[in-house]
Amino acid sequence: MIKTITILGGRGKANAEEEVRRIDLQMGDVVSIVGPTGSGKTTLINDIELFADGDTPTGRRILINGERPPAVYREDPARNPIALITQHTNFLSDLPVCVFLSTHAHIRSMDGSQVDSLVARTLAFANQLTGEPIIPESRMTELSGGQTRALLIADATIVCDTPIVLLDEVENAGIHRTRALELLRRHRKIFIFVTHDPRIALLSDFRIVMQGGGITKVIHTDAAEHKFAATVSSLDDALSRLRETIRLGGRLGKADFKDLVSFTTEGEAAYQ
Ligand SMILES: Nc1ncnc2c1ncn2[C@@H]1O[C@H](COP(=O)(O)OP(=O)(O)OP(=O)(O)O)[C@@H](O)[C@H]1O
Ligand SMILES: [Mg+2]
Secondary structure, eight states: OOOEEEEEOOBOTTSOBOSOOEEEEETTOEEEEEOOTTSSHHHHHHHHHTTOBSOSTTOOEEEETTBOOOTHHHHOGGGOOEEEEOSOOOOSOOOBHHHHHHHHHHHHSSSSTTHHHHHHHHHHHHHHHOSSOOOTTSBGGGSOHHHHHHHHHHIIIIIIOOSEEEEEOOGGGOOOHHHHHHHHHTSOSEEEEEOSOHHHHHHSSEEEEEETTEEEEEEEOOHHHHHHHHHHHHHHHHHHHHHHHHHTTOOOOHHHHHHHHHHHHHHHHHTO
C-alpha cells in the first residue's frame, strides 16, 4: 500500500542545490506544480514517473513510503503505481474508443468480469469533463484535444486505477477543470498537476514552485485563498462566456461588463 511519495531535492539548471530539499506527499493530496515556461515542471514529474534515484540530470531521488521503490515498479508496467498524462498526446492508435478502453481494461482487470463496467464508468467520467460527449465508436485519432485529455484522465483514474496520477498541463485542453478536480477528489489518490492555471492551483492542497530547474518553495493553500478560489472560478467562467459569445459571432454589451466588474467586489469581500 502506497501511503507517501517523497521528493528529495537535487540540482537546478545552473547546477546549484535545489532550495527545497524534501517534500512529502500523502495519499489523498492534490498538488500543483507551478512556474514559468522552461522552469523544469515537466522535468520534475518525469523524475517522479521514473522513480529517479540520483540517475537523472537533476540528481533528485524519489522515495515511496520513505524507502527506495522496489524494482518491480519500473520493470512491470502492470505493477507501476504511477499513471502519467503528458503534455503532448498524439495517439498512434486509431482504434475506436470502446475497443481501446476494453483492451486496456482487459490488461488491467485480473478476471475480465469487470471490463464492461470499467469501460462504461470511464466513458461516463470523461463525458462529465467535456463539452461534446465522446462517442464510443469514434476513433481515438478523431477526438478533439479536450476529449482526448478527458478520456486519458478518466482512463488513468478508473481503468489504470493507479494510486498516483501525474498530469502535465491539463488546462490547454478546454475541459471542465473545477468538475475534474471535484471528481478526482472522490478517488483517494495522489494527484500532481503541472499547471499555469490559478483555478487549479487554488483548488490544490499545496503548490510546488519551480524556477531555473529547481524547486524554490512549497506554498500551502490558506483559508483566504480557498475562499478566493470560488471567485476565481466564477470569473474564469465569466471569461469563458465572453469567449463563447465572441466565438459565436455575438457582440458584448453593458451586461457583460457588469458581470465582470461584480467579481472584483466579490473578491475584495472575500478578504474583509
Ligand atoms: N534541474 C535541471 N537540471 C538540468 N536541466 C534541467 C533541469 N530542470 C529542467 N531542465 C531542462 O530545462 C528545459 C525545460 O524544462 P521543462 O521542459 O521541464 O520546463 P517546463 O517548466 O515544463 O516548461 P513548459 O511550461 O514550457 O512546459 C528542459 O530541456 C529540461 O531538460
Ligand atoms: Mg512542460
